[in-house]
Amino acid sequence: MRSLHRALIFFWLLAIGGFAFVSWNAWQTWLHNGEPAIVTGYTLAGIFVFLALFNVRKRLAMIPLGRGAYWTAAHGVAGAFAIAVFFVHTNGVFWPDGAYEQLFAVLFYLVSISGILGYWLQRILPKRLTDNGMEIIWERIPHELAEIREKAEGLVEEAADKAASDTLAQYYVETLAWFFRRPRFMFSHFFGAQSGRAWIRREFTAMRRYVDETEEGYLRQLEDLAQIKNRLDFAYSVNGFLKIWLLFHVPLAVGIFLVMIWHIILVHVYLL
Amino acid sequence: MITDSDRFSYQKSAYERPTFPYVCGRACAFGKPCSRGPNFDGSCGGTTECSPFQNGDRWECRRPPSAGGPCQDGPLPDGTCCQSHPPCKPRPSMRRRRQQISWLMAAFVVSVIAAFLHFTPDSFVGEKAALSSILPGALSGAHSNFALEEKGCQACHENHGKGVVAWANALVTNQSVGESCVDCHSFGGPTMSPHNATFTAAAGAAFSLNSANADTKTDCVMCHTEHKGEAANIATMKDAQCNSCHTTSIKAFGKDHPAFGDRYPHDRRPAIAFDHVSHFAKHFPEKLAAGETRGCVDCHQIEKAGLTVPPGSFEQNCSACHLGGIVDRKLAILNVPYMEEDPFNRDTVAEFCAPTPEEVELLREAANSGELEELEPDEYFYEDNGDNLPAALALALGVAADDPDGYLDAIGTLYPELAETGVDSLMSRLEAVPGKHDIPAMLAGLDGELLRQAACAWMQKVEYESPSEVQGGGWSSDGLSVMYQPNGHADPVARAWFDFAINAERDAIAAEADDLVVEQAAALGGLLTSDSGLGNCTKCHAVTEVTDKGGDQGDTAKGLLVEWGYQPVNDRPYVKYDHKPHVNLLGPGTLCATCHKQNPEAAFAASYKQHDATNFAPGFLPVAQETCSQCHTEGKVKQDCQLCHEYHLEPGFNRTMGFQHQAQSVKETGREGG
Structure with missing residues (x-):
């Protein structure tokens, strides 16, 4: 240096x-x-x-x-x-x-x-x-996102089986699927805003009231995955602008x- | 996954290839990419999960560990993979896209240049010319019209429009754009030398130049760069550029500019010998009515103020006092010469001349009385009435004016010829005199009948009696001579006599004429330039020795010139000055003396007694540099070099209105024909 x-x-x-x-x-x-x-x-x-x-x-x-x-x-x-x-x-x-x-x-x-x-x-x-x-290679980010989404969907299915409730599944389909589908909040990440993090906090806090104890464990894991995905989105956005x-x-x-x-x-x- | 610290293990992670031109279509849609990725040609490489390998007679699965390792079912019997997927549509990688856009940009640039190359500047006039891809900008207003309309780009760029070969040749050879400038522009010295001049040590004594720079070959395009827009000033020059060559570096006019000369602003006398001091101190007070005064602007026309403030015409300023001194100075060309014997043959005289009134009376009386008596002419006519020959006639005959024996024969021959032919015999003798003469102008208006009758009268030994009294000027006779009287100022006949006589002596010497001719030529010149000379022209008009550069003998041919008319003195070709803003600033007619102070001590009039225009005492004190620097100094009025100095020597134009007219005619003819 x-x-x-x-x-x-x-x-x-x-x-x-x-x-x-x-x-x-x-x-x-x-x-x-x-x-x-x-x-x-x-x-x-x-x-x-x-x-x-x-x-x-x-x-x-x-x-x-x-x-x-x-x-x-x-x-x-x-x-x-x-x-x-x-x-x-x-x-x-x-x-x-x-x-x-x-x-x-x-x-x-x-x-x-x-x-x-x-x-x-x-x-x-x-x-x-x-x-x-x-630290991640920009070209690999879509692969990582796919894996996270796969894992999130696996968690939702597992939660539905364990809790015998579709609350979490419906929540995923209606809300989280949009987020996990692809990178989100690109410009927010580029300009250093925290829209992604705020979105996660808002959505998961709202959902927490409607799940039981079993589902809440899965919900926490989903939130962790969302946070990781949000950081990946940040990397994708910032690294992308460095290339674009x-x-x-x-x-x-x-x-x-x-x-x-x-x-x-x-x-x-x-x-x- | 990303949370796995061992995720880049070869068993878990496919090898990323950022330089590969395509990326998996599924990855682009943020789905799970296949492990095999796209092919190099952009087709999908992931329709199967592996390409089985034939090991002996068996097909083995080759799926990489990162994709789950060999599959359980293994390859099909025909060697194809059992795990097939629908193909994706690979997309170009970021690098590939960059490459594609770069090619597009290159194509765009080349296309734009090629497209607008077709529209050469010749096709356009004015603002549209700037569209051409070879034109860096519009020509300045002064050049835009003729350059494009007449010759086009070739007016300055000779290789333009001559094809690729000429272009290629021009690419590796030096261009000479500046040389075409002199097709239209002219200068008073070498075009490609600094200041259009050849500097010598003497020339640089007061304001010397670095010798190296003085010898530098210059080019117009060094300073004048075109194609900067119609309104661009292409003749700008900064003080620093002046100072780079001139060793006397001038940071500020008021501080370190060399002092003006002792006779600034003129190094030569004016064409008109007008003595301001004597007029203001003596003549005006004497001639003007009580209380009447004269100021500078009463004679100088401030509305025409420029480099000079030119005086008004003779009629406006001078005629009231000086016209009488012009019209009462006459020039005799013929007279009754003093002779002690009669050179004329009576029979010849009788043949060419009619009888005199006395002879007519005598014949009438004889007819009445029947007795014919012979009329006895005045035997002493030439001795009693004769005088020396006029200088002009003596020169024309090539005889001494005061030698009766010398001119007896010549008169005896000339006068009968005059009686016979009138002006022609006089013209032929004047034409034989060496020198530059305009005989028709010198004898303009001279009536041959006047000559004929005067010659007859004098040969018949009587005074010539004019049939009518002559009013005003022109050719006339007082009975014993024929003379010319100016009609007024700027009389063309008087001027022609001066132009001839002023150099007559030198021309005679140059022609190796007889000493007698040289003497008479000198006498004629002396007569004309004396106070009693024809029109007294040289009382005011300077007679100056000049070099006739246009003559056959080049710069060595020197001659005298009567400086007819007022000519602004421009003996400092690199200095420019405009009186107009200064006149307005100071107040018309009130403060000229701020700069122009009369010098009563100077022998101004005496300097016109000789012919060297530079040897003179100005009637004004020199204009001091301090006078200018009162205003032209830091913080006040600008003091750039080019405010007062011209770079070029006598800039002008080679082209004439005639040329323009010709070009226009050609164009119009072309239009009509086409």
Whole structure:
């Protein structure tokens, strides 16, 4: 952890130094009536390539290209570097005049916003996942939910046999089946609200009045399962958002990469 | 289950494959996924719980422990699994979806570029041009119309529209966008040099440049970047850019700008020798009525204030006092020359000239009396009435004006010719004089009959009597000479004589003419520029030595120029100034002297006695930098370099209205034809 922290400081220093150099170079070029956009543009292109390498690095997990944590940190810092250099390149112009440059700008802003959002998610959500106390692979969660549901339904059947009453079974069919069917309260979990827990407490407290002692034992077990499922829902929601944001970020990055190539071609054909 | 600490044991847990492109359809519906999962092609792999293995002649169940281990019934005899399920519909994994969306985005971007590539900027004008996928932005207002309507993108980008090969070639070769700018724009010096100038050590003495920067090859696109929108200012320049080249770095105008020159704002005298000091101190008080005064704006037109505040016309400002001094200065071109003998052949004179009134009277008397007596002309006519030849005539004949023996024969030849042909013989002699002359203009309005009759009269030894008295100016005779009197200010005949005579001596020398011709040319020039010269033009109009760059001899060809008319002095091409806001600020006509203070000590008029325009004493004290920096300083009025300085030298245009008209005609013809 400490080495990652040191690496992060190193990356930031590198980015700040790089930005200072690029800015100074652009300033000097402009002072001498040169075209600073050439240096800043190719710097930006270089940063884009580096940012894209992060995706390649994830696919080439078998090759020792450095720890993923370092790459993630470097990717975030390089993204911030890219935003800064972008505005130096555009000379502070936020909204360009031509249609394809507007497309370029829109893609860049969306990539930047999604990148910042993703960075923020990756900074705060893992900690919340740790606090949840349940470590699980996201892809496996549906399997776990199915098992919990299976177990819950088993408990209900067993309770009906033992207590010779369908109170609990009816309660499950009318109320709990909805909850166990699939992950619930996704946005509530993502934003850190406790809707799931409140729902469980409210429903089980209400039900407790209508069950006898035998059924109450089963009801407690069902409540335990519901609490576990609620934590799984939390993991599913938070982990899901950690993956879903990439559905925006990566395709937008692909788009900007193509527009960048087009931009470079045009600049060379028409100006340089 | 999740509560089981040993749940990831291989016997309990299937291997998760996040990079696999598909996930089980049952899992996606939050049901229990099968242990086998989907196939790589996206089909369901879980229709059976295992793929039995043939061990010798027996089929063995291969269901993994995590799914419950080998089943009790075992494989069927044909080797298929006995536990079959309906297939699910696997769905793409998150990674697969990301990939699919990425491809969609790539297709979208390429499609958009390709679609709008079809609509090249040439197809659009104005705002729609910005839709093109090769146009980074609309052209500035100044360029948008002609660039797109006439040549399209090729006006600046020569490889545009020439196909893929030209594009590929352009991709790896340097473009020269800036060079096309000079198709329309012109400058007073090299286009691709800083400030359109070639700097020397002397030029940089007061405000020197780094030699390295001074030699730098510049390009228009270094500073002027187009395609930033119709309203974009593409000619901005910051002080820091100026300071990067100029070694005299100026942080603020009021602090470290070099002092203005001793004669600021002019390094050359004005075209009109108007002595403000003498007029305000002497002439106005003498001429004006008591109580009447003259201020700056009585003569200078503040409504036209710009770099200068131009004075009104001669008629508005000067004619009241100076018109008389123009029209009473005449130029004689013919006269009765002093001669001690008669060079004219009587028979020739009689042939070309009608009898004189005296001869007519004598003939009438002879007819009445029957006796014919011979009329004896005045033997001493030329000695009593003759004078030196006029300078113009002496020059035309190539003789000394004061040498009767020298010009006797020439007069003896010319005057009969005048009597015969009128103006033509005079024109032919003037045309033979070396120099740049406009003879038709010099003799404009000269009546050949006047010449013919005057020549006859003088050859018949009588004074010429004009049939009517001439009113105003023009060509006329006083009996013993033919002369020209200006009609008023800006008389074209007078101007033509000056333009010829002012360089006549130099032209004669250049043509290696006879010394006598050179002397007469000098005499004519001296006569015209003297106080008694025709119209007394050079009393006010400066005669200045200039270099005729357009001449055959290039920069070495120097000549004299009469500076006709008021011309604003623009001897500091990199300095710009606008009087208008200052006039309004100070108050019209009241505070011009805040900056322009008269200098009574200066010998202003004396500087017009010679021809070097830069050798002069201004009639005003120099405008001091402190005068400007009272307002143009930090915290007050802006003091950017470009507020007062131009980057380019004499910026102008190569294109003319004629070109536009031609282009328009071509277009209209095309429309009619098409």
